[in-house]
Amino acid sequence: MQTTVFIILGLFILHWYASLFFQSMFHHRYAAHGMFTMSNFWEKTFHIGSFVTQGASYLSPYAYGVMHRLHHAFADTEEDPHSPIIDKDLFAMMWRTRKVYMDIDQEIAVVGEKFKKGVPKWRSFDRFAESRVTRLVWVAIYVLAFILLDAPWWLWILIPIHVLMSPVHGVIVNWYSHKYGYRxxxxxxxxxxxxxxxxxxxxxxxxxxxxxxxxRPNFAVKWYEFDPLYPFIWLMDKMRIIRFKNNPATQYM
Known part of the structure; x- marks a missing residue:
């Protein structure tokens, strides 16, 4: 039993950090903000990596990138896709964010060209990765893994988090980081x-x-702050997987 618990928690932690790695590095810092460039090969590789790690909660880098640009342009106003100032609770915010995301993803939202310029698009892959059948297959994989591992009943609460992993990450930042902490x-x-x-x-x-x-690709600014993703991005630049557009050591400092 103890070994099973360690395995399931280990898989959960792996899923948490692997999926968020792609969401932060590829969707956020690359697709939305264009902090660095990459070749078409690596762009498609990161699309696939996002699908493998995000699983049932796969987010289109195109829809995410456009929506996040809207967030920065209209933060905490009625036009912001997600704001604790506008929405009464985090569930209302998540539902409204889903509506905005879906409208962008289906390309029915009227969005200015500046919000779409340079955002990576692989729409055929997005349609496959976001299809209902594909998402249900991922859910079946999670459930089957728990069954095969003979997971204790109390660990089954992790299944919904596995299924909604990307929105869970989003709500932590977009709700709690707009309400608590320091400035x-x-x-x-x-x-x-x-x-x-x-x-x-x-x-x-x-x-x-x-x-x-x-x-700025490094989110840490003060001496006591640390952005744990930045060293990985820095290393990818040194390996020429990506290329910084500006010198990250001095940008905006």
């Missing part, structure tokens, strides 16, 4: 930094810093 900068929105050392969210909760310096 280094007096920006025109409610963004806060949840943690000075953000080991839980790959640096995404250094949100106030990010809203101040939207194009």
């Amino acid at each position: 280094n900068y007096d920006v025109k929105d409610t963004s806060h930094n949840l943690f000075p050392v953000d080991l839980l969210m790959w640096g995404e909760s250094l949100h106030n810093n990010h809203h101040k310096f939207g194009g």
